Amino acid sequence: MPTWPEHAMWWHLYPLGFVGAPIRDGVDPDAEPAHRLDRLEPWLDHVIALGLNGVLLGPVFAAETHGYDTVDHFRIDPRLGDDEDFARLVDAARERGIRILLDGVFNHVGRGHPAFQNLTKDGPQLFRGRWTDGRFEAEVFEGHDALVALDHSSPAVVDLVVEIMCHWLDRGIDGWRLDAAYAVPSSFWAEMLPRVRERFPEAWFLGEVIHGDATAIVRESTMDSLTQYELWQGIWHGIADRNLFELSHALERHDELLSTFVPQTFVGNHDVTRIASAVGADLVPHALAVLFTVAGTPSVYAGDEFGWTGVKEHRLGGDDAVRPAFPAGPGDVEPDERILQAHQALIALRRRKPWLWRAHTDVIEVANTAMALRTAVGDDAVVVALNVGDEPVSLPIADGRALVAGEGSPADDRITLGPRGWAVLEA
Template identity: 55%
Template sequence: MRSEANVNWVDNTIWWHLYPLGFVGAPIRDQGGDEGESHRLLQVIDWLDYATQLGVSGILFGPLFLSSSHGYDTLDQFTIDPRLGTEEDFDLLLAECKKRGLRVLLDGVFSHVGSQNPQVLAALAEGPDSPDADLFDIDWDASGGPQPRVFEGHGSLVRLNHASPAAQTYVSEVINHWLGKGIDGWRLDAAYSVAPWFWAKILPAAREAYPDAWFLGEVIHGDYVEFVEESTVDSVTQYELWKAIWSSILDENFFELDWGLKRHNDFLEHFVPNTFVGNHDVTRIASTLGANGAVIAFAILMTVGGIPSVYYGDEQGFTGIKEENVAGDDAIRPRMPETPEGLLGFGKATLESHKALIALRRRNPWLVRATTEPVLVEHTRYVYRTISEDGRRHIETAISLEGAGSVVIRDQDGVILWGKPTI
């Protein structure tokens, strides 16, 4: 595993996670009438002051690169998707983020590309002697002719041939190109689906050129610690804790959360996970738990160790249910108004709770590596203490699911730092 000496900046980072195509209202499937140059990406600039007022310190962008539809079926990862804008638009957006002290993380899809990627089509047309043949995982002897191997059964997503020098060179070039533009790191999409040795081969060279770069691997299941150690990524997505938080509240079973936090403590001994209660792939937390439950979930997120991310709209109490159909992600990846002034008032209370909890987190930066211990565990009540790495500081969080639910967070002297409802 890598030394953390060069990425201490991330200890003070809370990410605001955006899905850009949805955020700016770009067409996902039916792109008719959207030909030519667009500058939708510039709309994000009008939200950067909102982000800093929310209290976040970095923007985690979903896919920005040229793709066929949803962004993860990439056609060219050196080109900004024209549905979003131009490279000049991106440069301006990046500069405006930096002006406000916001770090920038991009989404790198290095497990697969879109089936209509020009290099895929060229390889299939020209055969195994094609210059691009080794870049992709193609069964050249398949019945009926060459067949690309695909990602998790999705025919539109063609796997890279990660064992080939061509794929390793390609991924390295994309990573370094955008780091050279000034971004701070990468979210590695579907990192779990790629052998850890591949990342261990790619990332050291990137770090040699860009020592401050931070790499977050999307890992849904499996041995997190083993993956981090073998791959050398800095962090992985903590899906275990995500599930424990919402499920324990929904099922009124805080024994599940207590077990999840014990597991989380173990992970913190080895690396600092990326924690969240919402992202672009899951049902909105407010749809799962309701408005009150969503704030309780966020209070937990802000009072345990980790590098947290806030999915855009969750701070407003947005709802949306993920469905298993062609448009199944639309509800959880919505368009935002062109400016924050276009938001409706229904999210104000949720927003204020998020701001207060993020501010609490930022006043106590030691929380990033803090571990927890239970004080009281019952089905509908849970009290836990969050203790600094050096053992000198702690806060105590008391949660009850009775009635509308409540949370009280106290410092080590018993002073109330935050409460819901107002205490």
């Protein structure tokens, strides 16, 4: 695994929504490029101002609707632009020291994909399914009829994905988020990824895994990291439900993963309700305090730093609220200053203490509505104190001395937090 991910922190965005492209109506994968991708460049300085150094892009390849129904992995979606637009974005990111991660949808494709449209019994075997009375009945992804499942036992699929990955790595990206990696056999990744690493040894591969034995998946697949959904759930459930024992349990399980790999951590992404809607704006800093002081490769979902809200719903268009269009630049946003400042302070702390990437966290004290955490290496320590209740609490802070973020005055190895108060201290 390359060493640069130890210092990576991502700004995660969904490009089609970000630039205000049509998602369902009037989409033509063969249309002339609309050149909307340039709208991302004014936001790159915002990434740097936050203290982040990577942009994790959602789907950018030609697709039929939401981007996860790809029809051409070698072509930028015309709703976003063309190859030249993408090259300018990569160059602009490079000038600022920002890395780029692309979203690789390699479990399935859209029904409009030419290989599926031109499928014959004698052609390359790319898809799972069976021929019945001269007609191919394709298997689909999780009941979505528009998403045709690739056959990962086929050497032709291995060759195709290797070619796609190397094509865009050669264009200057730094790695891949592997969409729906949990639905793909680990043996496929284990066969394919070493071939890519032979050409691009510095590339990083993040698998989207929402359930299963994470340790076994990493060992068997050779992926570098996985999305940490269990910790995400522990953070927002623990805070929203006023049951921090759930968060404590999630942190214990999180620590167990570190001997094998470092997970990708988050409190928001393009598939879930925004954190401000999940826990309430006043408790967002509590979630951030955990995110940026425990082990992991953290990401911020674009807009969360402003305190934006949005609820995911399970219906057609149910993702729209969490995938909105962005204004021309960050100067056009009126943020929740408390949430923005919490992001800045905690990201700065994380930047000063890169050892947090793989450090273990101890739960000093926990109750339903209050907890204290300590993450340390040697004599360097970070202590987090959280109160999600409506009454003041006093919490132990071990060797925490200097207040970094939040509020409260430490005294006699303890800190008093007001209702819904929080504090992060360093030794």
